[in-house]
Amino acid sequence: MIAAQPQTGTDTSPLLQTRKLTRILPAVVPVTLVQDVDFSVGTSEFVAITGPSGSGKSSLLYLLGLLDRPTSGEVLIEGCGTADLSSAEMASMRLAKIGFVFQFHFLLPEFTALENIMIPMQKLGRLSAHAQLEHATGLLVDLGLEDFLHRRPAQLSGGQRQRVAVARALANSPDLILADEPTGSLDSAATEQVFESLQAIVETQKTTVVAVTHDMDLAGRMQRRVHLVDGRIDYDRVQS
Amino acid sequence: MLLLRIASTHVRNRLRQTIVSTLGVALGVGFSVAMASLMEGSQRDFMTTLIEAIPHVEILDEKRNPAEQPATALYDAVAFHGLRPLEDLRGIRNPTEAIASLREWIDGDFAQRLSGQSVLRYSGQDIGMTLVGVVPGRELKVSKIREDMRAGSFEALDATANGLVIGRKAAERLGAELGDTVTLTSANGIAKRFKIVGLFHTGITTSDEGLAYAPLKAVQILLEKPDIINSISVRLADINDATRIAARAERQLGYKAVSWEEANEGLMEAFVVRNAIMYTVVGAILVVAGFGIFNIVSTIVHEKARDIAILKSLGFPETDIQQIFVLEGLVIGVLGAIAGCGLGFGLSSYLATVKFEVTTDIEMTRLPIHFSYVHYVLACLLALFSSGIAGLIPARKAAKLNPVDIIRGAT
Numbered sequence: 001m002i003a004a005q006p007q008t009g010t011d012t013s014p015l016l017q018t019r020k021l022t023r024i025l026p027a028v029v030p031v032t033l034v035q036d037v038d039f040s041v042g043t044s045e046f047v048a049i050t051g052p053s054g055s056g057k058s059s060l061l062y063l064l065g066l067l068d069r070p071t072s073g074e075v076l077i078e079g080c081g082t083a084d085l086s087s088a089e090m091a092s093m094r095l096a097k098i099g100f101v102f103q104f105h106f107l108l109p110e111f112t113a114l115e116n117i118m119i120p121m122q123k124l125g126r127l128s129a130h131a132q133l134e135h136a137t138g139l140l141v142d143l144g145l146e147d148f149l150h151r152r153p154a155q156l157s158g159g160q161r162q163r164v165a166v167a168r169a170l171a172n173s174p175d176l177i178l179a180d181e182p183t184g185s186l187d188s189a190a191t192e193q194v195f196e197s198l199q200a201i202v203e204t205q206k207t208t209v210v211a212v213t214h215d216m217d218l219a220g221r222m223q224r225r226v227h228l229v230d231g232r233i234d235y236d237r238v239q240s
Numbered sequence: 241m242l243l244l245r246i247a248s249t250h251v252r253n254r255l256r257q258t259i260v261s262t263l264g265v266a267l268g269v270g271f272s273v274a275m276a277s278l279m280e281g282s283q284r285d286f287m288t289t290l291i292e293a294i295p296h297v298e299i300l301d302e303k304r305n306p307a308e309q310p311a312t313a314l315y316d317a318v319a320f321h322g323l324r325p326l327e328d329l330r331g332i333r334n335p336t337e338a339i340a341s342l343r344e345w346i347d348g349d350f351a352q353r354l355s356g357q358s359v360l361r362y363s364g365q366d367i368g369m370t371l372v373g374v375v376p377g378r379e380l381k382v383s384k385i386r387e388d389m390r391a392g393s394f395e396a397l398d399a400t401a402n403g404l405v406i407g408r409k410a411a412e413r414l415g416a417e418l419g420d421t422v423t424l425t426s427a428n429g430i431a432k433r434f435k436i437v438g439l440f441h442t443g444i445t446t447s448d449e450g451l452a453y454a455p456l457k458a459v460q461i462l463l464e465k466p467d468i469i470n471s472i473s474v475r476l477a478d479i480n481d482a483t484r485i486a487a488r489a490e491r492q493l494g495y496k497a498v499s500w501e502e503a504n505e506g507l508m509e510a511f512v513v514r515n516a517i518m519y520t521v522v523g524a525i526l527v528v529a530g531f532g533i534f535n536i537v538s539t540i541v542h543e544k545a546r547d548i549a550i551l552k553s554l555g556f557p558e559t560d561i562q563q564i565f566v567l568e569g570l571v572i573g574v575l576g577a578i579a580g581c582g583l584g585f586g587l588s589s590y591l592a593t594v595k596f597e598v599t600t601d602i603e604m605t606r607l608p609i610h611f612s613y614v615h616y617v618l619a620c621l622l623a624l625f626s627s628g629i630a631g632l633i634p635a636r637k638a639a640k641l642n643p644v645d646i647i648r649g650a651t
Binding site: 058062065067068087088091092093094095096098100102106107108109110111119120122123124168180 | 242253546547549551553555557558560642643
């Protein structure tokens with residue numbers, strides 16, 4: 001494994017970049033999930049990662065989100081290498097710079113929609129308690145959930161939960177949102193709502209969204225599409 | 241604060257398990273406190289009884305080391321064979337002078353005694369007795385014999401030159417009563433008649449059946465030891481000073497002086513061992529309670545694997561995850577400790593009211609309970625330590641969980 005040295009970010013560095021990114025699961029017969037992936041994503045991009053099942057889409061996303069460590073290669077965020085970061089430093093970077101949306105909402109069931117959104121804010125501690133409440137409320141209102149602020153996840157519909165998850169991903173105003181099949185468990189109406197929410201984030205907040213999806217229609221509506229086959233990039237093209 | 245809120249929410253949402261675990265800790269703390277209160281209470285009760293029953297310092301007519309023979313003092317480089325030690329009449333001579341010299345620097349009361357063996361005879365029956373010659377006024381200042389008097393009075397010894405105070409059991413054995421005249425015979429064969437002026441009951445059979453008090457002068461005549469005593473009892477104003485005072489008195493008078501601590505050295509050691517056993521049992525109870533906490537926190541970690549993955553994906557480091565689950569253990573520990581303190585106080589208060597009979601004389605007594613905040617603090621600290629460890633083990637496991645494995649499992 002070639003350990004890449006951390007680099008100092010510059011204004012011209014892409015938001016997200018990978019260098020020969022490889023992830024192999026150790027086993028009796030090692031399983032290659034991602035292999036030699038080189039690509040970069042700039043600010044305010046809406047990127048779809050597509051590919052057949054088992055092509056390494058989610059594995060790539062976890063590597064990009066610093067939830068997993070590559071076997072070799074490196075992820076650079078704003079030009080800074082992450083290979084040598086400790087797990088605490090990676091957690092800190094996730095907290096401040098990256099938001100996640102998963103296929104299942106993954107909200108904390110004991111907390112209300114508002115509390116779920118405020119938890120990452122409280123952890124970061126960038127805003128005052130009042131400002132946190134105001135920001136969290138604003139996010140939910142923007143996503144059309146003003147009537148559900150104090151509902152727990154179990155009291156919300158699938159689409160509403162997923163929109164709360166999107167709001168939570170935006171809580172600390174990250175530069176990058178990574179979404180893993182964000183509409184995979186939703187009906188078509190809810191899918192449309194969540195997609196529009198993500199699109200609005202890209203357009204209005206200049207936040208980059210990288211979303212893994214099976215839905216070719218949705219992928220076709222995003223600015224750029226990276227297609228994976230067997231853990232490698234098959235094609236990477238900008239869509240009109 | 242955020243971590244504590246998450247931990248409290250987890251615990252609150254498993255109310256039944258939380259209550260069971262909290263009860264486990266509460267019972268542990270409660271019984272520990274009650275047991276410690278009872279043990280220390282009984283120890284203090286025993287010590288108080290003991291300290292009140294015996295002199296704080298007793299100066300005896302013995303030497304700690306055998307007295308040097310004059311020839312040895314003069315010719316220490318020479319070995320002597322076949323010399324017989326100088327015969328000397330045993331006892332403390334000039335007791336008045338000795339007591340006066342002690343009184344100059346010791347804050348307390350003094351009483352001189354002369355004890356010896358004798359046989360008490362009445363209506364054809366004999367009982368071996370330890371006869372103690374006392375100055376009644378002084379004796380009453382250093383002992384609690386007045387409280388043990390059941391008939392007559394100890395002060396009557398002052399008014400009656402041949403007065404005798406014996407145990408009620410001894411009197412019953414002989415069939416003698418207050419006012420009867422009995423005969424005492426010394427080891428030298430000298431007999432003297434005494435009149436029973438008082439009967440006592442201490443509860444200690446050896447004393448009640450084998451101890452007799454008479455005026456010092458009368459005993460000195462009976463034992464043929466004029467102006468000699470064989471012990472000086474000292475009751476101190478500050479019992480904690482006993483060891484120092486005993487050592488100085490021994491240096492000053494040359495006679496062996498024993499403090500109450502030295503006299504009961506074995507007993508003190510037994511108390512240390514007893515306390516060690518008590519705290520081991522208390523610790524064991526709380527370890528058992530700790531298993532309850534371990535069980536609930538492990539269950540929460542298992543059930544909350546997905547939440548752990550969520551928190552990690554949100555940017556919570558491993559240390560935070562570990563802290564959340566340690567806090568869960570501690571939350572249960574704190575709740576249990578608070579409830580346990582209440583339970584312990586209630587139990588101790590109840591035990592303090594329990595009455596029961598201990599002797600055939602139908603003496604009602606209560607369980608000796610000593611209330612001390614130290615018992616509560618110690619039990620709570622042990623409970624929190626146990627809870628912390630019980631939470632830490634599953635917490636470390638939680639912190640090591642790989643969020644990707646959990647997310648993949650969920651999807």
